[in-house]
Amino acid sequence: MIPMVLPDYYEFCCRVKIVTGHDTLEKIPDLLAGKGAKKPLIITDNGVAGAGLIDIVSRALQDRLAGTLIADNVPPDSDLRIVHQLAQLYRDNSCDAIIAVGGGSVMDTAKGVNIVVSENASDLMAFSGAGALKRPLKPLIAIPTTAGTGSEVTQVAVIKDHEKHLKMAFLSYFLLPDVSILDSRMTMTMPPFVTAMTGMDALSHAIEAYYCLQKNPLSDAHALSAVNMIYQYLPTVAQNPSDKNGRLAMSVGACLAGIAFSNSMTGIVHNLGHASGSVCGVPHGLAMAILLPYGLEYNMHKCEDTIARLLLPMAGEAVYLSTAKEQRAQKVVSLIRQLNEDLHKITDGRHARCFREVKDRESKPTVPREVLPQIAKAALLDGASIYNPEETDYEDNLMVLEAAWEGCPLERSKLKKG
Amino acid sequence: MRIVEVVRAGKKPFKRAYVGIFLWFTGRAIQAAATVDEQVRQEFASLPDDFTFSLGVLPDGPWMLIGKEKGRVKYLGGNPDGKHLHVRLAMKNIETAFLILSFQESTALATARNRLITEGEVPQALAMIRVMDIVEVYLLPKIIARLAVKRYPSWTFGRKVFGRIGIYTRALLGI
Amino acid sequence: MNPDSIFTFTCPVKTNSGNKALENLPIELSSLNAGKPLIVTNIGKVGRTAIRTLTGAFGDSGMTLGVFDGLADKVDPALIEQLRTTFIEEKYDSIIALGGGTIVDSAKVLNLAVSMKTADVQSLSAQTSIRKSLLPLVVVPTADATGLETSQLADLNGTILSSEYLAPGLVVIDPRLTRGKDGKTICATGLAALGLALDAHIGAEKNPFRKAYSVAAIHFIKENLPVAVRNPDDKKATLAVINAAAMSGCAFSIADAAPLHKLGQVFQEVHNIHPGIIMGMCLPHILGDYLNQGRNDLSSLLHPLTGDDEFTQTPEAQRARAAVAVLNYFTADLYSALGKDMPQTLKEAGVPPYVMEDILEVLDADQNGVYLHTVVERIQDKTPVAERKG
Numbered sequence: 006m007i008p009m010v011l012p013d014y015y016e017f018c019c020r021v022k023i024v025t026g027h028d029t030l031e032k033i034p035d036l037l038a039g040k041g042a043k044k045p046l047i048i049t050d051n052g053v054a055g056a057g058l059i060d061i062v063s064r065a066l067q068d069r070l071a072g073t074l075i076a077d078n079v080p081p082d083s084d085l086r087i088v089h090q091l092a093q094l095y096r097d098n099s100c101d102a103i104i105a106v107g108g109g110s111v112m113d114t115a116k117g118v119n120i121v122v123s124e125n126a127s128d129l130m131a132f133s134g135a136g137a138l139k140r141p142l143k144p145l146i147a148i149p150t151t152a153g154t155g156s157e158v159t160q161v162a163v164i165k166d167h168e169k170h171l172k173m174a175f176l177s178y179f180l181l182p183d184v185s186i187l188d189s190r191m192t193m194t195m196p197p198f199v200t201a202m203t204g205m206d207a208l209s210h211a212i213e214a215y216y217c218l219q220k221n222p223l224s225d226a227h228a229l230s231a232v233n234m235i236y237q238y239l240p241t242v243a244q245n246p247s248d249k250n251g252r253l254a255m256s257v258g259a260c261l262a263g264i265a266f267s268n269s270m271t272g273i274v275h276n277l278g279h280a281s282g283s284v285c286g287v288p289h290g291l292a293m294a295i296l297l298p299y300g301l302e303y304n305m306h307k308c309e310d311t312i313a314r315l316l317l318p319m320a321g322e323a324v325y326l327s328t329a330k331e332q333r334a335q336k337v338v339s340l341i342r343q344l345n346e347d348l349h350k351i352t353d354g355r356h357a358r359c360f361r362e363v364k365d366r367e368s369k370p371t372v373p374r375e376v377l378p379q380i381a382k383a384a385l386l387d388g389a390s391i392y393n394p395e396e397t398d399y400e401d402n403l404m405v406l407e408a409a410w411e412g413c414p415l416e417r418s419k420l421k422k423g
Numbered sequence: 424m425r426i427v428e429v430v431r432a433g434k435k436p437f438k439r440a441y442v443g444i445f446l447w448f449t450g451r452a453i454q455a456a457a458t459v460d461e462q463v464r465q466e467f468a469s470l471p472d473d474f475t476f477s478l479g480v481l482p483d484g485p486w487m488l489i490g491k492e493k494g495r496v497k498y499l500g501g502n503p504d505g506k507h508l509h510v511r512l513a514m515k516n517i518e519t520a521f522l523i524l525s526f527q528e529s530t531a532l533a534t535a536r537n538r539l540i541t542e543g544e545v546p547q548a549l550a551m552i553r554v555m556d557i558v559e560v561y562l563l564p565k566i567i568a569r570l571a572v573k574r575y576p577s578w579t580f581g582r583k584v585f586g587r588i589g590i591y592t593r594a595l596l597g598i
Numbered sequence: 599m600n601p602d603s604i605f606t607f608t609c610p611v612k613t614n615s616g617n618k619a620l621e622n623l624p625i626e627l628s629s630l631n632a633g634k635p636l637i638v639t640n641i642g643k644v645g646r647t648a649i650r651t652l653t654g655a656f657g658d659s660g661m662t663l664g665v666f667d668g669l670a671d672k673v674d675p676a677l678i679e680q681l682r683t684t685f686i687e688e689k690y691d692s693i694i695a696l697g698g699g700t701i702v703d704s705a706k707v708l709n710l711a712v713s714m715k716t717a718d719v720q721s722l723s724a725q726t727s728i729r730k731s732l733l734p735l736v737v738v739p740t741a742d743a744t745g746l747e748t749s750q751l752a753d754l755n756g757t758i759l760s761s762e763y764l765a766p767g768l769v770v771i772d773p774r775l776t777r778g779k780d781g782k783t784i785c786a787t788g789l790a791a792l793g794l795a796l797d798a799h800i801g802a803e804k805n806p807f808r809k810a811y812s813v814a815a816i817h818f819i820k821e822n823l824p825v826a827v828r829n830p831d832d833k834k835a836t837l838a839v840i841n842a843a844a845m846s847g848c849a850f851s852i853a854d855a856a857p858l859h860k861l862g863q864v865f866q867e868v869h870n871i872h873p874g875i876i877m878g879m880c881l882p883h884i885l886g887d888y889l890n891q892g893r894n895d896l897s898s899l900l901h902p903l904t905g906d907d908e909f910t911q912t913p914e915a916q917r918a919r920a921a922v923a924v925l926n927y928f929t930a931d932l933y934s935a936l937g938k939d940m941p942q943t944l945k946e947a948g949v950p951p952y953v954m955e956d957i958l959e960v961l962d963a964d965q966n967g968v969y970l971h972t973v974v975e976r977i978q979d980k981t982p983v984a985e986r987k988g
Binding site: 012013014015017134135136174217218219239270385386387388389390392394396397422423 | 528531532534536537538540542543545546548549551552572573574575576577591
């Protein structure tokens with residue numbers, strides 16, 4: 006066995022209180038009281054509200070926090086204007102805490118609002134970058150409705166300034182929510198396509214966290230546990246959306262994955278995924294699903310042993326015992342490809358297996374082949390490449406993107422190995 | 424009761440001096456590389472005309488500044504005061520700086536070990552990291568450079584030899 | 599995962615570990631809005647070199663620090679009240695505890711005293727309400743630790759204070775401070791960490807967030823303690839053991855039955871003996887009892903102890919027994935490496951009979967007291983109980 010490696014130096018932090026179960030929303034009033042708060046602002050989007058999830062939250066708060074203010078106008082992409090608008094709403098109503106109910110964009114917006122109201126800031130930009138926040142913010146409770154982005158346990162928020170075409174990134178331990186509530190009721194309404202996509206997002210977090218340069222024993226322990234839960238429950242839950250235990254397990258897995266990658270960072274999969282999102286609008290989770298096997302193939306020559314370690318937690322003992330040692334890493338890759346296949350079938354073809362298959366709502370292809378060079382170039386501007394085990398330049402990016410477009414395995418013999 | 428003893432933090436003059444010299448030389452080498460190496464030239468060409476970059480040590484230096492002036496890339500000395508910086512790579516303390524600049528930790532590994540704080544727009548910071556990697560390949564023998572960069576590039580013999588001579592000469596002469 | 603229960607986990611502690619970790623203290627403190635820390639320690643336990651290494655790490659930062667090296671072996675409320683006065687008068691804004699065990703307990707109590715404006719430390723009790731953040735507290739462990747440094751507990755001479763706000767915000771594990779002591783010290787530390795991790799792992803609920811910490815701790819102890827005990831100067835092995843100690847404290851929760859922790863804590867309180875020494879003695883007995891109770895959760899222990907191959911090749915029905923066997927072999931190996939240095943019974947540890955009475959009295963007050971009593975009887979000396987009673 007390869008023992009857990011203690012790096013020469015590492016840092017690890019996850020200060021979030023995580024409350025997990027089938028009926029945990031009801032704990033919110035006590036949790037707020039513990040932080041000295043009693044007038045929260047609920048921040049969400051109209052998708053979540055439309056699915057009836059806010060009603061569930063309101064009912065859980067009813068006795069203790071009647072009349073809680075709800076703002077459900079967060080757009081699919083976090084927006085600076087909305088951040089300032091919600092901050093004003095918070096101030097006008099003398100709120101003293103924030104409850105974020107939703108996916109990545111809602112979480113980012115809520116974190117942005119928290120910076121503005123806590124620091125009394127008129128210019129959010131002044132706090133961008135790392136280390137700009139110096140003290141704790143107002144109480145923030147995060148309730149994810151996907152499984153998921155892991156944003157309920159990350160120290161990052163990304164807010165877009167659509168007027169200036171800027172993306173502001175905020176990195177600080179003070180952005181970690183005080184509490185994260187994983188309640189199975191919150192993810193029950195996700196249709197199979199969204200379940201598949203967000204589940205693969207979570208899996209990619211766990212796997213990239215496990216092989217990237219900033220990995221450490223604690224992020225490893227969280228990542229392996231995440232991989233185990235997500236791989237086991239994702240197909241089940243995509244097929245049986247009302248499986249309560251499965252939904253909760255997926256939420257836990259996504260949260261573990263969030264803790265892992267928040268501390269260990271991500272690599273080429275996120276690098277190219279962000280770029281394909283910003284150039285073509287490929288949904289994040291879908292890009293992760295498509296690129297994940299390629300990220301493993303690309304980095305294989307640098308960390309084959311590490312990748313092989315994923316087999317047992319992922320696939321279980323029977324598969325592990327029947328796979329020869331030298332084949333284990335490659336087996337991990339083929340199992341992920343198979344998972345994508347299975348999800349493709351379960352979602353009646355909506356879960357794309359390669360970029361060629363990605364279609365928008367009008368069934369038009371989202372990623373024309375001619376656009377790949379643009380994506381390869383855009384990826385050079387994204388910081389996730391820093392933590393990838395192997396160097397990536399324009400040619401490397403293009404090679405991976407082309408293989409991911411076609412849906413055929415990466416030709417590893419053509420990789421530059423330094 | 425025993426007294427609480429008040430201790431003022433000491434100094435680390437030798438490590439400071441080593442780091443200071445290395446930063447000075449690296450700054451001049453980057454200036455030289457911008458003339459000698461096509462890839463470095465292109466990296467700077469895509470940056471704003473008044474682009475300024477600083478690499479150094481918290482809390483109090485030493486620092487090294489690089490900037491674009493009238494299309495030329497110049498080493499701007501070691502004083503960041505009053506300058507508007509587009510990108511700043513700050514090593515968290517003098518010990519860390521010594522680890523990095525004596526090549527015990529590569530830039531990539533140092534980043535992975537949270538040794539650096541990166542401020543500024545990410546694409547511009549990445550460009551500077553790429554520039555520094557290239558300069559390290561020029562300045563260092565392969566056996567050391569391999570530890571300093573993630574993937575040792577395969578350059579032509581000419582590029583490596585003539586580039587190395589050009590950069591060393593220009594860096595030492597300050598041109 | 600037990601789908602019927604609600605479980606909660608929080609770990610307020612940030613971990614910085616490795617080469618030159620101490621040198622990041624200025625910037626870490628600055629990010630916590632602190633710039634004038636008071637270092638508290640017990641020079642008898644940590645030694646002058648460790649203190650100098652710590653203060654030296656602030657070199658070039660321009661900061662001013664306070665150093666108090668006169669903490670007693672037990673938590674001294676009167677002393678803490680005096681320190682509190684100095685802390686407030688001299689306008690310190692953070693605390694760094696150098697060392698482990700009661701040093702950190704003292705630091706936690708001091709933090710409570712200065713943050714809550716409590717002048718009367720004696721009045722603190724288990725019922726004291728600790729409902730908001732205290733000042734920044736950093737723990738810098740040495741080779742002599744109990745694992746509880748990073749926990750949410752503070753032991754005020756038998757009164758256990760428990761709150762998430764008591765846990766340090768940061769633990770800095772630097773190999774310069776974790777190596778160099780003797781084999782017995784690191785062994786006791788490792789066994790205490792193992793005990794806490796096992797208590798957390800076999801705890802009542804299946805909590806994957808806690809297990810991440812307990813699994814990592816168990817693994818590091820198993821892989822590194824035998825090396826560290828034989829060579830206490832080994833940088834990597836000792837660093838790993840202290841990492842495990844920090845992780846075990848993060849995993850540990852007072853809500854668990856925690857027999858190993860309870861026994862260690864009682865003996866430390868009444869007789870000032872390192873809890874790890876006691877836990878080492880109790881481990882085979884408690885594990886044997888778990889096996890006899892048919893506790894299946896022991897089988898998952900085999901994985902962090904042996905790794906993928908051995909785990910998968912052991913039939914499922916045999917894993918619990920195999921895990922216990924591995925642990926028994928592990929502790930036996932440590933004792934054989936240390937010989938007479940490490941007592942294997944209370945008799946060898948020199949615990950006199952009159953102390954035993956006090957210990958049993960404290961245990962009887964515990965909800966699990968009857969069981970714990972039986973364990974204490976079995977670790978008295980090597981003669982089996984039946985024969986003794988004969």
